[in-house]
Amino acid sequence: xxxxxxxxxxxxxxxLAVLRNSMSGQKAGSIVMGGVLGLVLAGGTxxxxxxxxxxxxxxxxxxxxxxxxxxxxxxGGDETLRPEYFTSLGLAPRRLAxxxxxxxxxxxxxxxxxxxxxxxxxxxxxxxxxxxxxxxxAVLLQLAVFVLLSRVAVAVMGLALRSRAGAIGAGLVNxxxxxxxxxxxxxxxxxxxxxxxxxxxxxxxRLLPSGWGLTAVEAAGTGEWGRAGLALGALAVLVALLxxxxxxxxxxxxxxxxxxxxxxxxxxxxxxxxxVMAKELRTWSRDLVRTHQLTFAVAYGVFxxxxxxxxxxxxxxxxxxxxxxxxxxxxxxxxxxVDGTELWLTLxxxxxxxxxxxxxxxxxxxxxxxxxxxxxLTSVTGGPWPMALALTAALLGGAAGLVPLIAVYALVPGxxxxxRGNNPLRSSxxxxxxxxxxxxxxxxxxxxxxxxxxxxxxxxxxxxAVGVLTGGLCLWGFGLLAQRRLHAQGPELLHMMRTxxxxxxxxxxxxxxxxxxxxxxxxxxxxxxxxAIPLFPQGIVAGVLKVNGTEDRSxxxxxxxxxxxxxxxxxxxxxxxxGVYGLGLWIPYRRRTR
Amino acid sequence: xxxxxxxxxxxxTFGEKVxxxxxxxxxxxxxxxxxxGQNGAGKTTTLSMATGLLRPDGGSARIFGADVWSDPSxxxxxxxxxxxxxxxxxxxxxxxxxxxxxxxxxxAKDVVAARAQELLSVLELDQAxxxxxxxxSTGMRKKIGLAAALLHAPRLLVxxxxxxxxxxxxxxxxxxxxRGFVAGGGSIVLSSHVMALVExxxxxxxxxxxxxxxxxxxxxxxxxxxSLEDTFVGLVGSSDTGSRGxxxxxx
Ligand SMILES: Nc1ncnc2c1ncn2[C@@H]1O[C@H](COP(=O)(O)OP(=O)(O)OP(=O)(O)O)[C@@H](O)[C@H]1O
Ligand SMILES: [Mg+2]
Numbered sequence: 001x002x003x004x005x006x007x008x009x010x011x012x013x014x015x016l017a018v019l020r021n022s023m024s025g026q027k028a029g030s031i032v033m034g035g036v037l038g039l040v041l042a043g044g045t046x047x048x049x050x051x052x053x054x055x056x057x058x059x060x061x062x063x064x065x066x067x068x069x070x071x072x073x074x075x076g077g078d079e080t081l082r083p084e085y086f087t088s089l090g091l092a093p094r095r096l097a098x099x100x101x102x103x104x105x106x107x108x109x110x111x112x113x114x115x116x117x118x119x120x121x122x123x124x125x126x127x128x129x130x131x132x133x134x135x136x137x138a139v140l141l142q143l144a145v146f147v148l149l150s151r152v153a154v155a156v157m158g159l160a161l162r163s164r165a166g167a168i169g170a171g172l173v174n175x176x177x178x179x180x181x182x183x184x185x186x187x188x189x190x191x192x193x194x195x196x197x198x199x200x201x202x203x204x205x206r207l208l209p210s211g212w213g214l215t216a217v218e219a220a221g222t223g224e225w226g227r228a229g230l231a232l233g234a235l236a237v238l239v240a241l242l243x244x245x246x247x248x249x250x251x252x253x254x255x256x257x258x259x260x261x262x263x264x265x266x267x268x269x270x271x272x273x274x275x276v277m278a279k280e281l282r283t284w285s286r287d288l289v290r291t292h293q294l295t296f297a298v299a300y301g302v303f304x305x306x307x308x309x310x311x312x313x314x315x316x317x318x319x320x321x322x323x324x325x326x327x328x329x330x331x332x333x334x335x336x337x338v339d340g341t342e343l344w345l346t347l348x349x350x351x352x353x354x355x356x357x358x359x360x361x362x363x364x365x366x367x368x369x370x371x372x373x374x375x376x377l378t379s380v381t382g383g384p385w386p387m388a389l390a391l392t393a394a395l396l397g398g399a400a401g402l403v404p405l406i407a408v409y410a411l412v413p414g415x416x417x418x419x420r421g422n423n424p425l426r427s428s429x430x431x432x433x434x435x436x437x438x439x440x441x442x443x444x445x446x447x448x449x450x451x452x453x454x455x456x457x458x459x460x461x462x463x464x465a466v467g468v469l470t471g472g473l474c475l476w477g478f479g480l481l482a483q484r485r486l487h488a489q490g491p492e493l494l495h496m497m498r499t500x501x502x503x504x505x506x507x508x509x510x511x512x513x514x515x516x517x518x519x520x521x522x523x524x525x526x527x528x529x530x531x532a533i534p535l536f537p538q539g540i541v542a543g544v545l546k547v548n549g550t551e552d553r554s555x556x557x558x559x560x561x562x563x564x565x566x567x568x569x570x571x572x573x574x575x576x577x578x579g580v581y582g583l584g585l586w587i588p589y590r591r592r593t594r
Numbered sequence: 595x596x597x598x599x600x601x602x603x604x605x606x607t608f609g610e611k612v613x614x615x616x617x618x619x620x621x622x623x624x625x626x627x628x629x630x631g632q633n634g635a636g637k638t639t640t641l642s643m644a645t646g647l648l649r650p651d652g653g654s655a656r657i658f659g660a661d662v663w664s665d666p667s668x669x670x671x672x673x674x675x676x677x678x679x680x681x682x683x684x685x686x687x688x689x690x691x692x693x694x695x696x697x698x699x700x701x702a703k704d705v706v707a708a709r710a711q712e713l714l715s716v717l718e719l720d721q722a723x724x725x726x727x728x729x730x731s732t733g734m735r736k737k738i739g740l741a742a743a744l745l746h747a748p749r750l751l752v753x754x755x756x757x758x759x760x761x762x763x764x765x766x767x768x769x770x771x772x773r774g775f776v777a778g779g780g781s782i783v784l785s786s787h788v789m790a791l792v793e794x795x796x797x798x799x800x801x802x803x804x805x806x807x808x809x810x811x812x813x814x815x816x817x818x819x820x821s822l823e824d825t826f827v828g829l830v831g832s833s834d835t836g837s838r839g840x841x842x843x844x845x
Binding site for chain 2: 274348
């Protein structure tokens with residue numbers, strides 16, 4: 001018994017120690033940023049708990065999906081303690097899983113989720129005090145379900161990524177699910193405007209495991225104790241099942257990822273750039289994580305654009321190509337980081353144009369599929385040709401230019417591929433920064449399509465010329481900048497990857513987020529995550545609604561006020577939002593190193 | 595004669611820790627130079643700064659007169675480097691790695707193919723034709739790294755722990771290759787912990803201790819009439835570390 005308890009306790013203590021160390025180190029920045037963002041979301045969830053059960057159930061569904069898909073796309077999840085650390089101790093798989101599970105509850109994400117789940121208690125109290133004894137175990141079981149689902153998802157992905165078929169299959173499934181969710185959100189907004197969540201959706205979000213806790217609390221609130229017990233029991237059984245599954249998967253984790261056993265075609269290139277291209281293309285096809293990412297991007301684009309077909313509406317089909325390009329760019333955001341210290345070879349051959357080779361390889365990997373999607377699907381709908389072609393050209397060039405540029409300017413140090421252990425998704429220790437980078441690329445690449453889109457909307461076919469032009473300029477110009485940076489800062493980038501740390505800021509530059517004192521980090525993070533609320537929904541959107549004379553005031557503060565005050569309040573909100581963002585910029589600027 | 599490698603005052607500080615403290619070394623052309631030192635003495639740091647992989651805080655490094663930091667294209671073309679523990683293009687096979695690197699170095703296609711074939715068969719890596727580098731063993735990684743360093747026929751080799759994790763048969767092969775390289779007029783700098791190996795191979799030696807050069811010069815001169823190991827322990831070891839045992843292990 002003593003031993004049975006010591007294993008989890010020791011592991012939890014280990015995890016705490018590691019977390020404490022990382023809070024004084026480089027990861028602190030991402031942890032604070034993620035923590036503040038999580039707190040905002042948890043606050044939103046608690047707000048939902050005061051509103052309606054449907055809303056709360058939907059919010060928990062989102063939390064669950066975050067737990068499942070977050071790690072799959074953001075570097076393999078929390079791996080502070082890895083199963084491999086304990087192999088030599090000869091623990092039974094279930095004991096190991098139990099120990100790891102306990103330690104999995106130690107951390108920022110579980111703490112924030114616990115806060116969000118305390119909405120169940122809030123909801124229970126609002127219904128009837130009798131529901132509280134049910135709400136408390138429901139919170140804990142629900143959290144266990146989230147944490148375990150996340151672990152099982154990572155373990156399943158780890159297995160899937162051992163074969164090409166598995167990688168492609170997982171990419172298709174993940175792409176389909178996330179695209180459906182993306183579109184589901186659009187549907188929800190559309191339905192929301194006609195008032196209320198439809199009955200089907202309200203039942204569905206309660207049927208998901210994320211809704212079982214709420215079901216139990218609701219049942220207890222109305223005195224249906226049998227139903228409440230059933231829901232709690234179902235949660236407990238699910239936890240046991242997931243734990244058993246995870247234990248079984250952990251035992252299979254031994255042995256690292258096999259590379260794909262495809263026929264090896266000899267490299268036929270004759271130039272340095274050609275050699276870089278050949279190497280990159282081989283990496284794209286042989287690294288099953290990249291195979292998964294590309295398949296995911298294709299599936300996401302296609303399913304996202306095809307979802308409205310269910311409603312008999314096909315006008316979105318031409319956008320599959322552009323969406324695929326943007327997704328593929330986001331997936332390859334850390335282009336240099338994922339190769340790790342391999343960069344030393346590039347440093348030793350200063351004459352070779354590494355960036356150009358990578359750009360061409362990226363274009364070769366993504367371009368043909370994107371072109372096929374755009375041409376094929378636009379001919380299904382019969383247009384709009386200028387817009388589809390303009391966007392495809394502009395985004396392809398924009399992405400091929402921006403991806404290497406951002407990869408060298410905002411490099412997130414990766415783990416060397418041969419040191420990744422048995423979790424192939426784990427390409428960096430700093431998954432928070434990786435996620436941020438992916439989103440930044442997503443937004444910036446989308447922006448490179450803007451001029452072409454505007455031109456195509458205004459002047460039709462001229463937009464295609466604009467797209468080809470801006471695409472070519474981005475490809476050439478950003479590539480040149482990336483190449484320069486690579487030459488000028490190569491040793492620093494290599495050092496960063498060797499140590500896994502970003503170096504201290506150079507004199508004269510802005511203070512990095514990581515180097516700010518913790519208090520200012522928190523303020524900055526709050527500014528960045530909350531600034532959008534006054535600026536967009538309360539300011540700009542409210543203004544647009546007012547101009548359109550919409551009746552629905554929902555939560556737009558200004559629209560609830562007397563007519564004379566509405567415009568001033570909207571203006572104030574916009575200024576407030578800008579001010580908050582400005583503060584978020586000013587803090588690191590003020591602290592710039594001299 | 596221009597030294598093959600001339601390091602003057604190389605300094606590097608990591609935070610508080612001085613990893614290299616005004617390191618001066620002169621590697622004469624045609625010499626086989628051994629760098630010895632305890633774990634953490636600063637060998638890797640010094641060799642990285644000398645080959646353009648780590649920017650020094652101060653000092654300079656010249657390869658056959660060309661400054662590594664101000665004239666990298668010329669300096670780096672003359673050197674082959676085997677760093678310790680850095681990644682390779684992991685998803686390529688051994689042959690593909692050599693092809694890629696040869697082309698990157700600007701060699702002609704057929705030259706690369708012929709040299710790659712020869713290196714792979716001499717280093718006995720050609721049996722693993724279908725294996726990707728990521729699946730290589732530690733010793734195989736060292737060997738493909740050495741092949742990569744030799745590929746463009748450099749005049750100077752800088753090797754960080756080239757014999758670590760290499761089996762005795764392969765070690766013998768590598769020794770033969772390296773001796774042949776020096777006999778053919780090339781120069782080698784290698785770091786190692788194995789004194790016997792350095793004594794056996796090298797004609798020059800430098801002892802690095804806590805970021806400084808404790809002794810440097812021709813092997814005979816540095817070790818005098820003692821063994822290199824005794825000299826080394828005398829230079830860097832404190833008086834009793836070698837003789838202390840672990841009390842709880844004796845029965
Ligand atoms: N990135 C870094 N950050 C902080 N300290 C470092 C870093 N790299 C090296 N050091 C420190 O610098 C010193 C020299 O390290 P170096 O790797 O050069 O030693 P070495 O002689 O190669 O050792 P070994 O024989 O173990 O390979 C060590 O004390 C090490 O802790
Ligand atoms: Mg070393």
